[in-house]
Amino acid sequence: NTELTTILEISKVLTTSFDLEENLNAVMNILSKRLDMQRGCVFLMDPISNELRIVAAHGLTKEAIKRGKYRIGEGIVGSVMQNGSMMFVPNIGKEPRFLNKTGARPEKCGVSFLCMPIKLKDESMGVIGVDRIYTEEHGNVDDDIRVLDIVASLIAQFVKLWKMFVTTENECNLLRRQLKQIYSIPNVIGESKKFKAVLKTVEKIASTDTTVLLLGESGTGKELIAKTIHYQSHRMNGPFVAVNVAVLPENLIEAELFGVEKGAFTGATTQRKGRFEYAKGGTIFLDEIAELPMSLQAKLLRVLQEKTFERLGSSETIKADVRVIAATNKNLIEEVRKGNFREDLYYRLSIINIKLPPLRERGDDVLL
Ligand SMILES: Nc1ncnc2c1ncn2[C@@H]1O[C@H](COP(=O)(O)OP(=O)(O)OP(=O)(O)O)[C@@H](O)[C@H]1O
Ligand SMILES: [Mg+2]
Known part of the structure; x- marks a missing residue:
């Protein structure tokens, strides 16, 4: 069944990515192959010029695509946008409202034009227009209208999601830029000599x-310094995940940090990601690291050395794509001496260690 195959292929294409033009062009290609469409365009409203513009097309040159702009109410395309209902033009050569602005049709006679609004509920977003040549034996207008109706609503949902995606992404980028600004070295107060040395290291x-x-x-x-390091690093577009080891109950730390496989223990009814997985592509901040239980110190050491870990109760190895920043207000060497902290882990963690000077030694630095 050609119609069903067409719809299936189109719905697949529209869920592969958020690339508007690429996906819509792929949709037009499927329509041309499956439905013998000679030419086709997806027009979307351009909020700035308040015109319909072609965002994807099949069978049109670049120049023709540029020419294809319609105001609301203009021509067939503009009328469909205005009225929100489809139009079928059996023969574009005999329809005076058919403007052929793109100039893409050499032979106008005998070409039919189907034009369908792209809308969600009452929100009109654009129009899809398709050229077809029908003959006695070839093609069925009603079938085409049905397919195009479904395709238009698939496109409408996709465009809606795409718009939300773009808005969210823009907001995200704006917030990231603000964070980078906030956690930048000029914004960290530190006039004292000792603190300036810290910032230089950072x-x-x-x-x-x-x-x-x-x-x-x-x-x-x-x-503050951990965040400054993160937001000034190439990982700034990834997450900054802070974990305070001291506040987590000992029996939950492992699951919290590394995640749990379904059925790993009674009560583990679903698979859960750990903080190391959430921090993928970014930085994990392990605060109060001195409180990490001995049993987990070995596991953390392995993460640092091999950059891999497993979820609790799973044998699947996960790559740890994170930078680790640890912090403590305890004297870690003292903890090593007392036998509370593994010496090998201490050395592994302190490849770079930064001592923040106590406030009393920072002279005129006044913290807000
Ligand atoms: N050099 C600085 N410039 C500006 N603000 C600072 C500076 N140092 C600390 N602060 C501010 O002081 C507060 C405490 O800092 P932060 O939470 O980073 O300290 P901490 O060392 O993690 O403390 P704790 O051990 O209690 O968790 C925060 O509001 C932070 O923004
Ligand atoms: Mg802190």
Whole structure:
């Protein structure tokens, strides 16, 4: 059944990506192959010029595409947009309202034109127009109208999603730029000599992917520096995931950090991602790292060395695409000496270690 195959192929194409032009052009190609469409265009409203413009076409030259602009109410295309209902022109040579603005049709006689609004509920977004040549034996107008009706509503849903996607992406980029601004070195207060040295280190290491250990008393800006490193690094478009190890109950830390496979233990009814997975492409900030239980110190060491881990109860190995920044206000070397912290993990974490000077040594630095 050609109609069904056509619709199936089109719905697949429209769910592959959010590339508007590429997807709609693919739709036009399917229509031309499956339905013997000679020419076809998808027109969408351009909110700036308030005109219908061709965003995808089949059988038209670039110049013809540029010419194909219609105001609401202009020609067949503009009328369909205005009225929100489809139009069928059996012979474009005999229809005075058919403007042929693109000039794409050499032979006008005998060509039929089907024009369908692209709308969701009452929101009209554009129009799809298709040329076909019908003969006694070839083609059925009613079938084509049915297919085009479904295709137009598939396109409408896609365009709606695409618009939401673009808006969200733009907002996201704006917020990211603001975050990058907020967590930039000129915005961190630090006039004292010691703190300036810290910022110099931050500047130097931000763009690398090395693990960083931040040491310093409470309130000295460890989390602030962790975010500054993240937002000045090439990982800034990825997430910054902060985990305070001290507040997680010991028996939940592993699941929280590395995720759980369904059925790993009683109560694990669904598969759950861990923070390391959520931080993919970004940075994970492990605050109060000294509180990490011994059993998990080994697992973290492996993540740092091999860049892989497994979800709790799973044998599938997951790649850890994260930068690790750890922090503590404890004296970690002292913890190593007391046997509370693995020495090998300590060295692995402190490849770069930054000591934040206590406030009392920062002279005139006044924190907001
Ligand atoms: N150099 C600085 N410039 C501007 N603000 C700072 C600076 N250092 C710290 N702050 C601010 O002080 C507050 C405490 O900083 P932050 O949370 O980073 O400290 P911390 O070292 O993580 O403390 P804790 O150990 O208590 O978690 C935050 O509001 C932070 O923005
Ligand atoms: Mg903190």
